[in-house]
Amino acid sequence: MSDRGQAGHSGPEPVAVRVLKLSDFRSYPSLSLRLDAPLVAFVGPNGAGKTNLLEAVSLLTPGRGLRRAAYGEILRLGGAERWAVSAVLEHGAAETRLGTGWERPAPGGSDQGRIVRVDGADVPSAEALLDHLRILWITPAMDGLFTGPAGDRRRFLDRLVLAVDPEHGRRSREFERLLTSRNRLLEEGAASSWCDAVEAELAGRGVAIALARAETVALLSARIAERSAGSAFPAAGLSLTGEFEPLLAGRSAAEVELAYRRALRDGRERDRAARRTLLGPHRSDLDVVFAEKAVPAALSSTGEQKALLIGLVLAQADLVAATSGMTPILLLDEIAAHLDPNRRAALFARLSALGVQALMTGTDPLLFEHLPEPGLRFRVEDGGAAPIRGA
Amino acid sequence: MKTSTIGPEIERLIQLLARLPGLGPRSARRAALHLMKRRESLLEPLARATAEAAAAVKVCSVCGNVDTRDPCSVCTDPRRDPATLVVVEDVGDLWALERAGATRGRYHVLGGTLSPLDGIGPDDLSIAPLVARVAAGGIDEVILAVNATVEGQTTAHYITDQLAGTAARVTRLAHGVPVGGELDYLDDGTLAAAMRSRTPF
Numbered sequence A: 001m002s003d004r005g006q007a008g009h010s011g012p013e014p015v016a017v018r019v020l021k022l023s024d025f026r027s028y029p030s031l032s033l034r035l036d037a038p039l040v041a042f043v044g045p046n047g048a049g050k051t052n053l054l055e056a057v058s059l060l061t062p063g064r065g066l067r068r069a070a071y072g073e074i075l076r077l078g079g080a081e082r083w084a085v086s087a088v089l090e091h092g093a094a095e096t097r098l099g100t101g102w103e104r105p106a107p108g109g110s111d112q113g114r115i116v117r118v119d120g121a122d123v124p125s126a127e128a129l130l131d132h133l134r135i136l137w138i139t140p141a142m143d144g145l146f147t148g149p150a151g152d153r154r155r156f157l158d159r160l161v162l163a164v165d166p167e168h169g170r171r172s173r174e175f176e177r178l179l180t181s182r183n184r185l186l187e188e189g190a191a192s193s194w195c196d197a198v199e200a201e202l203a204g205r206g207v208a209i210a211l212a213r214a215e216t217v218a219l220l221s222a223r224i225a226e227r228s229a230g231s232a233f234p235a236a237g238l239s240l241t242g243e244f245e246p247l248l249a250g251r252s253a254a255e256v257e258l259a260y261r262r263a264l265r266d267g268r269e270r271d272r273a274a275r276r277t278l279l280g281p282h283r284s285d286l287d288v289v290f291a292e293k294a295v296p297a298a299l300s301s302t303g304e305q306k307a308l309l310i311g312l313v314l315a316q317a318d319l320v321a322a323t324s325g326m327t328p329i330l331l332l333d334e335i336a337a338h339l340d341p342n343r344r345a346a347l348f349a350r351l352s353a354l355g356v357q358a359l360m361t362g363t364d365p366l367l368f369e370h371l372p373e374p375g376l377r378f379r380v381e382d383g384g385a386a387p388i389r390g391a
Numbered sequence B: 001m002k003t004s005t006i007g008p009e010i011e012r013l014i015q016l017l018a019r020l021p022g023l024g025p026r027s028a029r030r031a032a033l034h035l036m037k038r039r040e041s042l043l044e045p046l047a048r049a050t051a052e053a054a055a056a057v058k059v060c061s062v063c064g065n066v067d068t069r070d071p072c073s074v075c076t077d078p079r080r081d082p083a084t085l086v087v088v089e090d091v092g093d094l095w096a097l098e099r100a101g102a103t104r105g106r107y108h109v110l111g112g113t114l115s116p117l118d119g120i121g122p123d124d125l126s127i128a129p130l131v132a133r134v135a136a137g138g139i140d141e142v143i144l145a146v147n148a149t150v151e152g153q154t155t156a157h158y159i160t161d162q163l164a165g166t167a168a169r170v171t172r173l174a175h176g177v178p179v180g181g182e183l184d185y186l187d188d189g190t191l192a193a194a195m196r197s198r199t200p201f
């Protein structure tokens, strides 16, 4: 949990990026922007660099950002050796400086990963950023979320969980590492006692992951039920599915852990043959239905799917604000273009009501004509961004 | 890189320095230059100290500590409590606990952690000698002072299983050791507190 913002009595503390600076970040040699508004729109033609700006902000949270790009790919083409993103974050009356960057390793040197700084001091892990802000995003790449592979939905869900429970990232990384270890041990026919030790640790993390996901899904479902009546964004019915999920029902965490350990032990021969671990939360899926119609999201229309996704992320924003005590920052790439004028107005109204800062992009300034005050629009072009004056 | 402009003796020094933990090729060059500029005050004393250490260094056959005598000075110290055995990953951790004065017990150095991904198994670590030491009797408590990493915790689990048949109580460091933390990097107060607040595994 965060050490700031007492959720409950006074409501979540508003958190916003006030200054954003980039250097040698994709198409930007150097840029400094003041973002003095809750709702900010970046407009400009294709290739202008709008998504690049959102990607920069998305790197102020753990993970590889909204494009999941390799850090070397972000480096501005044309000789740059390091890129950096820094931001002045405003929360309540206080300000925090956040920074992150990456340097191309020297020949023969090793990749040092990305550096993260809070108020000028290096922090050992990007997870420290979660003490200061939460970031959620919707990108066009997520349009196929409900029809695509389960892995994409799992990753989406895990990001939702991370915003509620910052421990989830470490837990997931450790689980992955233990999983790879176990598969290696089985392949090499290692001693049973060694497998036991790895499986014991694996089971602990695996059950914690499953429980954290179940908790987030339950909290989110409750929010959706509360808020979606009469909303422009339809309610999503959420459930976790997979072979692992039934193991959780009606048992204490300790019992589930034991059951999972036993199942892993019994499944060694099968897993050895399959060359992977067949049972576990790494194979779960997030099942989404269009609740009102009781139709699976995957069978819903393109527009319905988009509206479901937006509704889901708005509910998540609400949940994150309540659980972390901070309003999340929303990155909404090309979101307005998909919505009819009524839904667009509903989206802006909902964002205002949530009190979040939302950074949005679009090719047409008219999409943001009715941005509620105080809104801010930027024209993005030629490696820069300039405010558009007047209404 | 224009390495050919430097004599082979100096190049060799740089290459060896670059293999030290925390020194990359760039800082190794800087360190070599620093040494050579201070030939009498630093380079020659360092060469002598290195040669003397190389001649005298011994690995303790009881606990795995590095010292100039075998058994080491901790193992031969009559004031240490022979009934308490503190298990650490490497000598650096042993030294960190000694600096902090965190325990009156004796040590056992594993020489690493179980790591399937790095090809390190039970036979590569000093686990069988540990089990033999405990099975020989006279040890009431085994404290697993391993790092709070996945590998450290897996190793702790494995050792606990291996010691299940013995009379010793197995405990581990509890609070104060940050997740993913390495003992060597903790301040002395945190280490001592962690040692005091250990829990049954």
Ligand SMILES: Nc1ncnc2c1ncn2[C@@H]1O[C@H](COP(=O)(O)OP(=O)(O)OP(=O)(O)O)[C@@H](O)[C@H]1O
Residues within 6 Å of the ligand: A025, A026, A027, A028, A044, A045, A046, A047, A048, A049, A050, A051, A052, A053, A073, A074, A075, A076, A077, A363
């Ligand atoms: N590493 C890089 N170095 C320099 N330029 C880059 C780099 N990576 C991407 N670009 C450039 O950035 C531009 C893409 O920017 P971005 O994706 O932000 O555009 P956009 O404004 O979102 O466009 P669209 O409306 O099509 O989504 C492209 O022109 C691309 O050539």
Ligand SMILES: [Mg+2]
Residues within 6 Å of the ligand: A050, A051, A052, A333, A361
């Ligand atoms: Mg774009």
Ligand SMILES: [Zn+2]
Residues within 6 Å of the ligand: B060, B061, B062, B063, B064, B065, B071, B072, B073, B074, B075
């Ligand atoms: Zn010794």
